[in-house]
Amino acid sequence: MAEVTLENVKKIYGRNPEVLAVKDVSLHIQDREFFVFLGPSGCGKTTTLRMIAGLEEISGGTIYFDKKTVNDLTPQKRNVSMAFENYALYPTLSVWENIAFPLKIRKWNNDTIRKKMEWVAGALQIGDILHKKPFELSGGQQQRVSLARAIVREAEVFLFDEPLSHLDMKQRQLMRAEIKRINKDLQNTMIYVTHDQKEAMALADRIAVMNDGKLQQVGTPFEIYENPVNEFVAGFIGEPPMNFLNCQILRLNDFFELILKKQVIAKIHQSRLPNQELFPQFVRVGIRPKRIQITNSENKKDALQAAVIVYESIGEKGILKVQLLGEPIYLITEPNQKFSKGENIHLSFPIQYLFFFNPETGERINLK
Amino acid sequence: MFRIRKIFDETMEQDVDEMKKSKIKLTGILRVIGLSAYFTFALTPIIWILMMSLKNHNDVIATPPKFIFTPTIENYKAITVGMKSYAFESVRPDFPKYFLNTFIIASFTVIVSLFLGTIAAYSLARFSFRFKEDIAFTFLSFRFAPELMVILPLYVVFQKMHLYDTFVGLILAYQLITLPFLIWVLRGFFEEIPREIEQAARVDGYTWWGVFRRISLPLVKPGIAAVVVLSFIFAWNNFIFAMILGSERTQPITLGILGFIGYERVLWGQMAAATIICVIPELLLAFFVQKYIIRGLTFGAVKG
Numbered sequence: 001m002a003e004v005t006l007e008n009v010k011k012i013y014g015r016n017p018e019v020l021a022v023k024d025v026s027l028h029i030q031d032r033e034f035f036v037f038l039g040p041s042g043c044g045k046t047t048t049l050r051m052i053a054g055l056e057e058i059s060g061g062t063i064y065f066d067k068k069t070v071n072d073l074t075p076q077k078r079n080v081s082m083a084f085e086n087y088a089l090y091p092t093l094s095v096w097e098n099i100a101f102p103l104k105i106r107k108w109n110n111d112t113i114r115k116k117m118e119w120v121a122g123a124l125q126i127g128d129i130l131h132k133k134p135f136e137l138s139g140g141q142q143q144r145v146s147l148a149r150a151i152v153r154e155a156e157v158f159l160f161d162e163p164l165s166h167l168d169m170k171q172r173q174l175m176r177a178e179i180k181r182i183n184k185d186l187q188n189t190m191i192y193v194t195h196d197q198k199e200a201m202a203l204a205d206r207i208a209v210m211n212d213g214k215l216q217q218v219g220t221p222f223e224i225y226e227n228p229v230n231e232f233v234a235g236f237i238g239e240p241p242m243n244f245l246n247c248q249i250l251r252l253n254d255f256f257e258l259i260l261k262k263q264v265i266a267k268i269h270q271s272r273l274p275n276q277e278l279f280p281q282f283v284r285v286g287i288r289p290k291r292i293q294i295t296n297s298e299n300k301k302d303a304l305q306a307a308v309i310v311y312e313s314i315g316e317k318g319i320l321k322v323q324l325l326g327e328p329i330y331l332i333t334e335p336n337q338k339f340s341k342g343e344n345i346h347l348s349f350p351i352q353y354l355f356f357f358n359p360e361t362g363e364r365i366n367l368k
Numbered sequence: 369m370f371r372i373r374k375i376f377d378e379t380m381e382q383d384v385d386e387m388k389k390s391k392i393k394l395t396g397i398l399r400v401i402g403l404s405a406y407f408t409f410a411l412t413p414i415i416w417i418l419m420m421s422l423k424n425h426n427d428v429i430a431t432p433p434k435f436i437f438t439p440t441i442e443n444y445k446a447i448t449v450g451m452k453s454y455a456f457e458s459v460r461p462d463f464p465k466y467f468l469n470t471f472i473i474a475s476f477t478v479i480v481s482l483f484l485g486t487i488a489a490y491s492l493a494r495f496s497f498r499f500k501e502d503i504a505f506t507f508l509s510f511r512f513a514p515e516l517m518v519i520l521p522l523y524v525v526f527q528k529m530h531l532y533d534t535f536v537g538l539i540l541a542y543q544l545i546t547l548p549f550l551i552w553v554l555r556g557f558f559e560e561i562p563r564e565i566e567q568a569a570r571v572d573g574y575t576w577w578g579v580f581r582r583i584s585l586p587l588v589k590p591g592i593a594a595v596v597v598l599s600f601i602f603a604w605n606n607f608i609f610a611m612i613l614g615s616e617r618t619q620p621i622t623l624g625i626l627g628f629i630g631y632e633r634v635l636w637g638q639m640a641a642a643t644i645i646c647v648i649p650e651l652l653l654a655f656f657v658q659k660y661i662i663r664g665l666t667f668g669a670v671k672g
Contacts, residue, residue: 055567075570082571088564092586102572149572159571 010060421640466624493558557591593660
């Protein structure tokens with residue numbers, strides 16, 4: 001059990017110091033925290049995890065476990081345990097030997113090993129496959145074994161590198177719950193890497209969203225969802241993703257009007273703008289699919305006409321794709337509403353649910 | 369009547385089946401012919417030499433060749449214990465010494481190659497360093513450079529370094545034959561091992577060396593078996609290095625056999641007997657690790 005601190009951690013691959021796989025990542029992971037690195041593939045999240053594990057050299061910056069610098073320690077000396085994306089079971093060893101492997105290296109006595117094995121076999125329900133060889137197992141079982149091998153040890157930090165990415169949807173959900181439960185039982189610091197935002201939201205105490213080697217935002221799932229700091233984070237979290245519209249801003253008396261292709265989609269009172277001079281002439285406006293309102297009356301002010309492209313009903317909700325002034329927009333609707341292709345509907349964008357982003361930097365512009 | 373009908377029907381059915389079967393049969397027959405042809409091609413020289421080794425001198429040189437003769441083990445006796453039983457006795461009863469020489473040279477060549485080669489192969493497969501591919505290619509180039517091209521300079525070097533006609537010298541020179549082959553085959557094997565398995569073992573608590581010894585090496589066992597046997601055979605069969613860089617003291621069988629070509633005549637029978645004895649260790653070795661060789665050499669090819 002340990003706190004993990006990253007200070008300006010960098011990773012350079014190859015000889016060109018300009019190309020950074022990880023750019024100046026600084027963060028602090030608390031003791032017993034379930035911390036998730038989230039981002040698209042190639043964003044540097046796995047590299048960061050591997051630097052914490054000691055499998056990847058740290059090109060710059062410092063990593064601390066508690067107060068101790070671990071930069072130059074081998075994985076063996078860092079006392080971390082890790083579950084790999086493709087399981088990485090030892091093919092020549094049985095399941096039992098695979099899991100007991102790290103304990104045997106540490107020269108635990110047989111009784112302790114047996115007790116620990118019983119516990120882990122029970123926790124991950126693998127008691128009946130302990131004598132088998134890895135190639136005889138299904139993907140889900142290999143997955144469990146790999147998790148078992150990672151958690152059987154009393155490591156400082158448990159690391160998980162996309163451990164569920166090769167499982168089917170249902171198994172993934174089951175294992176997600178399992179991992180969460182184990183985390184609660186063990187009370188250990190766990191660092192988890194995934195590209196699946198649902199997984200991240202479900203598991204994490206805190207999430208670090210990464211993109212292009214850079215840390216975008218660190219926060220609780222709620223903060224990340226409700227209060228994204230930039231367009232990338234806003235667009236990455238949520239399914240279907242947030243809608244973005246390029247709007248022009250025009251001043252009309254006390255109001256600023258958001259104009260999309262000559263139509264006004266919303267108005268903001270000037271008192272709410274943080275700094276009128278700094279507020280750009282064009283903004284990216286974001287709104288979550290479930291926040292767009294479908295209005296019945298046509299003559300209602302600010303209502304915008306849109307044509308239905310696709311409607312999917314997935315039971316507990318409906319997903320609607322519409323064309324609004326030439327822009328595709330996603331909506332989440334109530335399950336009892338039905339739509340047909342080509343149908344015209346009217347939308348309104350409640351001002352309190354709009355997000356504003358600088359079109360050049362992607363940074364969020366907060367209203368008062 | 370009914371019975372006749374039934375028999376008729378049955379024969380008809382059989383005919384249809386026969387037609388289907390005949391196709392299968394035809395490919396079967398072709399296969400047998402093909403295999404027999406290869407078998408004859410591969411085995412005739414060995415059988416011929418085996419027969420020669422069991423003939424007395426007059427039978428060996430008889431024309432037309434004799435297929436029916438009274439076998440004799442005199443040739444074997446002559447070369448192993450040097451017994452002089454008839455007029456043209458062995459002039460080189462030191463054949464056992466050559467056999468031992470070959471054995472020493474081939475074994476140590478393989479041991480040295482295996483030690484250096486596995487480490488080199490692992491490094492080439494796993495680590496990235498400057499000029500990696502150039503180094504790998506240089507190893508390979510030893511293999512395709514003609515031996516005759518390097519042998520004369522090597523002779524001069526060996527003379528100066530007092531390596532001429534020493535076992536150490538020959539074993540070093542033989543590395544040119546075995547080492548590149550071993551490195552290239554094993555490199556492929558090491559590359560087949562998923563990196564994550566090794567990394568998992570490092571995280572689980574092994575040092576770099578521990579991972580290599582306990583995880584990686586056991587996984588490439590089939591490859592090692594295959595290259596050891598093949599390297600041993602290459603080393604065992606080599607002629608040119610031993611001829612130029614070795615002399616009386618280190619002469620292996622391949623050269624020893626030449627000795628049967630005497631001033632006055634060729635001792636065909638003894639030469640054949642020597643050849644047969646010389647082949648036996650290779651055959652035995654290949655026989656016992658055949659399973660691994662096949663698995664080893666097709667490892668990359670059949671993996672889906």
